Structures are given as structure tokens and as C-alpha cells.
Amino acid sequence: MVGQFLRRHGGRIVTYIGFLIFAFVMLFPFYFIVVSSFTPRYEIFQTPPRYFPQNLTLENYPNMIATIPFWQYYANSLIFAIGSSLLSTVVSAMAGYGLARLKFPGSxxxxxxxxxxxxxxxxxxxxxxxxxxxxxxxxxxHLGLIILMSSLVTPFTVWIMVSFVNQIPVEIEEAALIDGATLWQTILRIVLPTMRPALATMLIINFINAWNELLYPMIFATRNDTKTLSVGLISLGREAIGTSRPWDRMSAMSVLMIIPVVILIIFGQRAIVSGLTRGAVK
Amino acid sequence: MVANAENSRTVTRVKTSRLSLNQRRYVAAALLLAPVILLRLFTTLYPFVQTIFLSFEKYNPAFPPRQYVGLGNFEKIASDIVVRSSVEFTLIFVFGSTLFQLIFGIMVASLLNSRFRLRNLARTINLIPWAIPMVVAAVGWRWLFDGTYGWITDLLHRLGIDYSWLIDPVGARIAILIVSVWKSTPFVAISILAGLQGVSEELYEAARVDGANAWQSFWSITLPLIMPLTVTIGMFMLVWQLAVFDLPYAMTSGGPGFATSVLAYQIQQQVATLNYGYASALSVVMFLIVGLIGIIGVVAFRRVQVAL
Structure with missing residues (x-):
């Protein structure tokens, strides 16, 4: 009896239970960070901790911005992430096309x-x-950081680009070449437009990678005019007052760091998943 | 003017056509590939060779002179307790987190692949841990594990277990592994999802007709088919996580003591204190570990293919 019930509905029940556990595990640290950022300082440093804060406040945000040059770091992070995602995606698309289509000895x-x-x-x-x-x-x-970060992500990006180009039928390009278009015209007018989805995917993925990067900015950007948010969050944490870390301000900063990437994954989920899965099939 | 332009165009055309079609393609390929190859030579191949040379030197720009010391740095490494502990935890971290990421990754991928109403929502949720900065994840989890104010500590306390994760060396190591698995399982899951999407529905249909249940068809159809992909992803994760330094750095600073220090963290510390020779020798140790993982990978891949 039980067996029969399970055979009929078991799959679906297991799926939904699995989904709930999965969603909880993935999201609860996220919930914790967001809630902390709206919790007054005195309530954060309270035992036992409150899982649902009673007094919500926005004061952690201006407090954080008063402690570090937050907007400067934000601008630096944007320059770093946009610059390196653009550079890496463009050069990888070029290389990807070259490797997929223009075979030469040793390619x-x-x-x-x-x-x-x-x-x-x-x-x-x-x-x-x-x-x-x-x-x-x-x-x-900025240039130095952008070069390093771009180089770091190019192998993966080239890989994705090669497998993407391999899936485009070659006939369209051949037809254009036969019609008298030069190789460069074909690349600009025919190949580039068809590669648009891959370009978008890799722009998003490489932006996220750069936005999250810690090591390169930490070593190569030690001054405030190039420091990024990841490094800023660490230095905010080191501003320990007394024995405890300033989690009130750190959580506020974390939320502001998360916002751009969450927007990107909400609108770009399909693009990201298809891009990442394309890389794996090859 | 017009005629002139026409003329010069024909001239260039004649000039280019002196090259054969193949030659022109090679020139195009070279131009297209040049930026990426230059970037990689400049930031990986040159530093790789240079690091190996530097590993035989005693070199700290703050304390000249710079001198050749042969295997001196490596002898120092062999007797350095902090490095030995770091290498030990690096191996635990790399192999432990990859193992659990693969196991949970397969489970999550099956969820993301199954047909249900919330599938797209599940795929978006899955991307959140992957997309948020490691630093944010590390400090957030650090706070969850906090001995006084942490939610996890408090929940365990309510269950009658009093445990200070980050003060106990073993607890701190487990905490780091938990965060690493949480953060990177989504990436593994998406990669494995690609493999699952490639398994044809007909195979499952056939298995169902033969009376196999979901569990049986998972074990005898899905798993063998995604095994080569899983090994590849596992290799990638092993190598990639060898270089993870931000997690221990932001979460525990390698502590308590040096229990959660990894090799990457030690290298960063030596670079920060300008011990360039010693940092390079530690880097060479890391290259050797990469090589070891490569050998393991090749063997594993052969076995998987034989099993198929």
C-alpha cells in the first residue's frame, strides 16, 4: 500500500522535500547577512541571538560609509569588474573563433x-x-589589475567560446566567403552577431568573477584609489573595536556588495546556466 | 578622387591575393590569437619559469643581498612546522571539499534537472552562493559560527551541545570545509547538470519498462554515464581549490594557531612580507602538488573509461 502510494507520488514528494532542504541551506546565510544589516548594533551583540529582529534600522549603512571610503571602493570595483570582463570576453571570443575555425598546424x-x-x-x-x-x-x-584578472579568466572563456563556435553551422560563413566577402567582413558581420549569446554569458560570468576577486586587488592595489570592495570588507573587519568584529557595518557592506551580483543572476540565470553547462559538455 | 580610391582598392586586393587562402587564414588566426597568448605568456608562463629560478635564491628586497642558496629554501620548508601543517590541511581541504561538492553536486544537479514547477527558481537560488563574493560568504559564516553570538552555536546550544567551532582546531577546519562545500557545490551542480541533460530520455523509458525504479536507473544509467564528466569536474575543482586563499584568510586568518592555514595562505603571507625566495619555493611545492593531482586524474580517468 505504502509502496504503491510512493510509486505514484513518491517522485514528486521527494523532489519538493529536496527543494525545500536545498533552498533553506542555500539561502539561510544570505538571510542572516541581510537581516543583520538591518539590526541595530546593540541587538546584534546580544545573547541569545534574535532570529527575527524586533527593531529594524538603517543606521548600519551610514555608519559603515562613515568608516571607510566606501563609494570610492565601489567605483574601483566597478571599473575593475567591467574592464576585465570586457577585455577578457573580447580577446577570448577572438581566440575562440581563431581556434575553432581557422585551423592551423599546432592549433x-x-x-x-x-x-x-x-x-x-x-x-x-x-x-x-x-x-x-x-x-x-x-x-x-586599474590597467594593471584589469590585465591580471582578464588573463586569469581567459582559459575558461576561450574554452566556452570554442565550443560555442563549433556549434554554429559553418555553411553561412562559407556562403559569405563565396559571395566575395573578405574574411574580416565575414567575422564582423556574420560571426559576431551569432556569437552574441556567448558574449553576453561570458560578460556576466567574468564580471561576477572579478567583482568577487580578492587576491589580485589585495596584492596589487594597496592604495585607496584602486582598492576594491573585497579588500575594503577585510580592512573593515580588522577595525575591531574591543574584542568583537564590527559585524553591524560589515553586514551592511556585504549587502551592498551582493546587490549587483544578485541582480545579474536574477536576470541572467538562463544565460549563466547555459554558458556554464556548455563548458562542461565539451 | 573616386577613381583613385577605386585604384588603391584594387591594388590592395592584388596585394592580399598574393597570399594563398591558407596563408591568409594563418595570418588571421595569428592576429586573433595574439592578445590571449600574450596575456597568458605575460602572466603565467613567464612568472612560472621565473618562480622556479627564484626558489633557489634567498631574496628579500627589504634585506639585501640577494643570493643563490641551492636547495636551502626547500630544506627550510621540510623543517617548517607551520608549512607542514598547512600542506596537511591543504590536502584535507582540497580533497575533502571536492569529494563533498561532487556528492552534493550530483544531488543538486538531479534536482535542477527534474521537471517540477519551481525548477527555474531552484536554478536561480542555486546560483546565489556561487555568485556572492567569497569574502562576504566567509565573514558571514564566520559570524554564524561565532562562539558567543553565532546562530549555529546558539542552535546547537538549544539542542544541548555546547561547542565553540572556531576555537577548536578540528572544529575550525570542519567549519572551513562546510563553507567551501556550500559555496562551490552550485558550480559543480551546474556542470553536472550539463551531463544529465545529455542522457537521453529513451534510456530511462527502457529501464522503466524493464521495471527499474528511480533509484536503480540512477545507479545503473545516470551515474555511469556522467562519471567521465564528474571525474573531469573533480580534477578541475581539485586544482582550482588548491589556490583558494580568500576563504581561510577572511574567515579564520588561518587560526586557531595555524590549524586552518593552507599553502596558498602561507604563500600570500610570505609575499606580503617580501620573502620572495621562500614564497617561490612554497610555490614550487604547490606546482608539485598540482602535478600529483594531474597524475591521480589521469589514472582515475583511465579507470572510468575502462569501466565503461
Whole structure:
């Protein structure tokens, strides 16, 4: 009897129970951060903790902004994330097309080398880059940070681009070439428009990656005019008063850091999922 | 004027057509690939070679002179208790979190792939931990685990368990693993989702006709089919998480003591204090671990393919 019931509805029940557990685990730290940011300081430092705060307040936000040059960091993060997502996506799309369509002796080797270069950990290459940046004067510059971050995400982006181009039928390009269009005209007028979904996906993903990056800005942007939000959040945490960290202001800052990426995933969910799954199938 | 322009256009056309179609394609390919290759040479290949050379030097710009010390840095590493503990926790962290990310990733991917009304909502929720900054996740969870004000501590206390996660070395390590699994399972899940979408419905139909239940068809159809992909993702996660430094840095600063310090954190600390020679030697240790993981990966991949 039970078995029969389960066979008929079991799947659906299990799915919904699974969904509830999943949603709770994924969202409760998120809920905690958001709620903390609207909780008055004295209530945050209270035991036992309140799961549903009684007095909501906005004061943590101006308090946070008065402690650190928040808007400056915000602008720096935007420049860093927009700059590196644009640069990495454009150069990877170019390379992706080159590797997928314009086969030359050794092109597979180049592709393999690019993908395998992911295995060289970012943190283990810092010293020579720092020396080089000292010589080139790229420390504490937006350009220097954007170059590093773009390079970090290009292997994955090229990978996605190659598999995307491989799925576009080659006939349209051939027809254009036969009609007398040059290779560059074909690329600009035919290939570029068809690659638009892949470009959008990788712009979003690379923006998020850069927005969240800590290591590069921490090492190569030590001054306020280039410091990003991730580094700012850490330095806010180090401003410990007494024994406890300033969680009231840190949570307010966290919420303002989360807002852009949450907007991106709400509107770009399909694009992100299709982009990431495309990378995996190959 | 017009005629002139016409003329020059024909001239360039004649010029380019001197190259064969293949040659022109090679030139185009070179131009298209140049930026990415230059970026990678500049920020990975050159620093990689340079790091290996630096690892044999005693080099701190604040304390000259710079000198060649042979294997000196590596001898120092061998007797450095903090580094040994960091390497130990790095391996626990990398293999432990990858294992659980794969297990939960397969479960979440099955959920995201099953047909139900809230599927799109589930996919959006899944992206939230992946998309929020690691630093934010780390400080948020740090607070949840806090010994005095943390929700998790309080909930356990209500159940009669009094435990200070971040003061106990083992607890702090477990806490870091929990956050890592929470943060990166979504990425693994999306990647595995791609594999699940590739499994044809007909196979499940056939299994159902033969009387297999959902569990049986998962074990004998889904799992074997997504195994190669799972191994690939696992490899990627192993290598990628080797470099994770922001989580322990922002959550525990490697503490208590140096229980949650990982190799990446040690390298960053040495770079920050300008111990460039020693930092490079630690980096070489990290390259060796990458190589080890690569070998494990190749073996695992062979076995999976043989099993198929």
C-alpha cells in the first residue's frame, strides 16, 4: 500500500522535500547577512541571538560609509569588474573563433596549452608578477589589475567560446566567403552577431568573477584609489573595536556588495546556466 | 578622387591575393590569437619559469643581498612546522571539499534537472552562493559560527551541545570545509547538470519498462554515464581549490594557531612580507602538488573509461 502510494507520488514528494532542504541551506546565510544589516548594533551583540529582529534600522549603512571610503571602493570595483570582463570576453571570443575555425598546424596544441595553463595556480605566480609590475609601473593602477584578472579568466572563456563556435553551422560563413566577402567582413558581420549569446554569458560570468576577486586587488592595489570592495570588507573587519568584529557595518557592506551580483543572476540565470553547462559538455 | 580610391582598392586586393587562402587564414588566426597568448605568456608562463629560478635564491628586497642558496629554501620548508601543517590541511581541504561538492553536486544537479514547477527558481537560488563574493560568504559564516553570538552555536546550544567551532582546531577546519562545500557545490551542480541533460530520455523509458525504479536507473544509467564528466569536474575543482586563499584568510586568518592555514595562505603571507625566495619555493611545492593531482586524474580517468 505504502509502496504503491510512493510509486505514484513518491517522485514528486521527494523532489519538493529536496527543494525545500536545498533552498533553506542555500539561502539561510544570505538571510542572516541581510537581516543583520538591518539590526541595530546593540541587538546584534546580544545573547541569545534574535532570529527575527524586533527593531529594524538603517543606521548600519551610514555608519559603515562613515568608516571607510566606501563609494570610492565601489567605483574601483566597478571599473575593475567591467574592464576585465570586457577585455577578457573580447580577446577570448577572438581566440575562440581563431581556434575553432581557422585551423592551423599546432592549433590543437595551442588550445591544450591554454586550457592546461589553468593548472598553474594564481597565488603561486605572484612574486615575478610583482617584480615585473614594479618595473612597468603597473602597481596600483586599474590597467594593471584589469590585465591580471582578464588573463586569469581567459582559459575558461576561450574554452566556452570554442565550443560555442563549433556549434554554429559553418555553411553561412562559407556562403559569405563565396559571395566575395573578405574574411574580416565575414567575422564582423556574420560571426559576431551569432556569437552574441556567448558574449553576453561570458560578460556576466567574468564580471561576477572579478567583482568577487580578492587576491589580485589585495596584492596589487594597496592604495585607496584602486582598492576594491573585497579588500575594503577585510580592512573593515580588522577595525575591531574591543574584542568583537564590527559585524553591524560589515553586514551592511556585504549587502551592498551582493546587490549587483544578485541582480545579474536574477536576470541572467538562463544565460549563466547555459554558458556554464556548455563548458562542461565539451 | 573616386577613381583613385577605386585604384588603391584594387591594388590592395592584388596585394592580399598574393597570399594563398591558407596563408591568409594563418595570418588571421595569428592576429586573433595574439592578445590571449600574450596575456597568458605575460602572466603565467613567464612568472612560472621565473618562480622556479627564484626558489633557489634567498631574496628579500627589504634585506639585501640577494643570493643563490641551492636547495636551502626547500630544506627550510621540510623543517617548517607551520608549512607542514598547512600542506596537511591543504590536502584535507582540497580533497575533502571536492569529494563533498561532487556528492552534493550530483544531488543538486538531479534536482535542477527534474521537471517540477519551481525548477527555474531552484536554478536561480542555486546560483546565489556561487555568485556572492567569497569574502562576504566567509565573514558571514564566520559570524554564524561565532562562539558567543553565532546562530549555529546558539542552535546547537538549544539542542544541548555546547561547542565553540572556531576555537577548536578540528572544529575550525570542519567549519572551513562546510563553507567551501556550500559555496562551490552550485558550480559543480551546474556542470553536472550539463551531463544529465545529455542522457537521453529513451534510456530511462527502457529501464522503466524493464521495471527499474528511480533509484536503480540512477545507479545503473545516470551515474555511469556522467562519471567521465564528474571525474573531469573533480580534477578541475581539485586544482582550482588548491589556490583558494580568500576563504581561510577572511574567515579564520588561518587560526586557531595555524590549524586552518593552507599553502596558498602561507604563500600570500610570505609575499606580503617580501620573502620572495621562500614564497617561490612554497610555490614550487604547490606546482608539485598540482602535478600529483594531474597524475591521480589521469589514472582515475583511465579507470572510468575502462569501466565503461
Amino acid at each position: 590543437n596544441l595551442v588550445f591544450l596549452g591554454l586550457v592546461l595553463s589553468i593548472a598553474l595556480p594564481q597565488v603561486a605566480l605572484l612574486v615575478p608578477i610583482r617584480e615585473m609590475y614594479n618595473v612597468l609601473g603597473l602597481n596600483n593602477t
